Amino acid sequence: MSEPIYVVGHQQPDTDTICSAIAYARLKKKQGADVVPARAGPLNPETQFVVDRWDVEVPARLDDAAGEQLILVDHNEYSQTVAGAEKAEIVEIIDHHRLGGIETSEPILFRNEPVGSTATILTQLFDDANETITTQTAGLLLSGILSDTVVLRSPTTTDRDRTVAGRLADIAGVDYEAYGTDLLSQKSKIGEKSPRE
Amino acid sequence: MSEPIYVVGHQQPDTDTICSAIAYARLKKKQGADVVPARAGPLNPETQFVVDRWDVEVPARLDDAAGEQLILVDHNEYSQTVAGAEKAEIVEIIDHHRLGGIETSEPILFRNEPVGSTATILTQLFDDANETITTQTAGLLLSGILSDTVVLRSPTTTDRDRTVAGRLADIAGVDYEAYGTDLLSQKSKIGEKSPRE
Ligand SMILES: [Mn+2]
Ligand SMILES: [Mn+2]
Ligand SMILES: [Mn+2]
Ligand SMILES: [Mn+2]
Known part of the structure; x- marks a missing residue:
């Protein structure tokens, strides 16, 4: 009868936001929590490619x-959250952005780290919890890292992102350069389809 | 020539705030950072007892x-910080309180966990970094936990606090009940000396 907890990323969701919501919901479920992934908007073509590639159900809107x-994953400010979040109870935040000023009435887990993607932190959380990362989850987390860091080439890329991406690529069974190139080509398709962006 | 980074807890410092500042500065120094502990106000009698007991230098004000x-350790809101913090650069926060709305311009490490003390989280950070906890540092961290949790009896006490306290007591070479009773008796001395509190 009780409502689940929703794991949700930012508006205009990107690949890190969607993959982090799915992966963190999986980890919390393994730990016995009633948690489901959600999204705050439509999938972009890159993220659609990712969920198709790894055969993952798209989170409900x-x-x-x-x-x-x-x-909240992959953001920590009200200006970027799903509608109604000001009247919701925020029970955890996992992110890698500047601190956005959210206040709570109770102590909560807020893990913000200056790394290239939320997926990088989530990989650590699976490790901390001694939970196995499946091939599919590795594919999602790898996609989040490669998307946010432009295949480990952005200035926000850290050594931790590189190490984690290498490990996830092994688990997922892909060459991360080749897979990353596929991802980036989906980004350029956005331009073809919608010249205003 | 360059200024160090100051690790500082809240105004009207308590034992968790002072011990966390000292312990985290030690960890960061081991990792090569130019970091010194500081305090935002006078030591209370309990904390004075702790620094005397473990023969630790009192952080500069x-x-x-x-x-x-x-x-920032053991707090995460401007209303509780040291004077001038609004014009300082906050580069990390380790805490266990409600989220207090601090904003930054860049991504920083913010690790907030709903446990009984900041010292509990710091013990985890020593472990994560594979750094040994000395007898003295264990004494400080244990003091932070026992003070904040009223010797593991407060409703904020978690299983993690209990596990960590047991381990730190072993390293520090004290019985945590007996040591905690000593700590609490320092708190009651405050009342004797200053009836208005
Ligand atoms: Mn994002
Ligand atoms: Mn991201
Ligand atoms: Mn405190
Ligand atoms: Mn505290």
């Missing part, structure tokens, strides 16, 4: 979070 | 943090 319990 | 780089 959360249109109004008022009254819900939320775990 | 930071009167004006404007222009400095700060690591």
Whole structure:
């Protein structure tokens, strides 16, 4: 009868936001929590490619979070959250951005680290919990890292991102350069389809 | 020539704030950073007992943090920080309280966990970094936990606090119940000396 906790990323979701929501919901479920992934908007073509490639169910769209319990991933400011988040209870935050000023009434887990992607931190959380990362989850987490870091070439890329990406590519069974090139080519398709972006 | 980074806890410092500042500065120094512990106010009698018991140098008082780089421990809101913190650069936060709305311009490490003390989280950070906890540092961290949790009896006490306290007591070579009773008796001395509190 009780409502689940929604793991949700930012508006105009990108690959790191969607893959992090899915992966963290999986980890929390393994730990016995009633948690489901959600999204705050439509998938972009790159992220659609990722969920097709790894045969993953697209998270349901959360249109109004008022009254819900939320775990925020890949953002930590109200200006970027799903509608209604100001009237929701934020119970955890996992992110890698500047601190956005969110206040809570109770102590919560907030893990913000200056690394290239939220997926990098989530890989650490699987390790900390001694939980195995499946091939599919590795594919998702790798996609989050490669998308945010432009295949480990962005100035935000850290040594941790490189190490984690190498390990995830092994588990996922892909060459991360080749897979990353595929990802980037999806980004350029966005331009072809929608010249205004 | 360059200024160090100051690790500083909240105003009206308590034992967790002072011991966490000292312990985290030690960890960061081991990792090669130019970091010193500081305090935002006078030591209370309990904390004075702790630094005497473990023969630790009292951190210097930071009167004006404007222009400095700060690591905040045991708090995460401007209303509780050292004077001048609004004009300082906050480069890390380690805490266990409600989220207090701090904003930064860059991504930083912010590790907030709903456990009984900041010292509990710091013990984890020593472990994560594979750094040995000395007898003295164990004594400080144990003091932070026992003070904040009223010797593991407060409703904020978690299983993690209990596990960590047991381990630190072993390293420090004390019985945590007996040592905790000593700590609490220092708290009651405060009342004797200053009936208005
Ligand atoms: Mn994102
Ligand atoms: Mn991201
Ligand atoms: Mn405190
Ligand atoms: Mn504390």
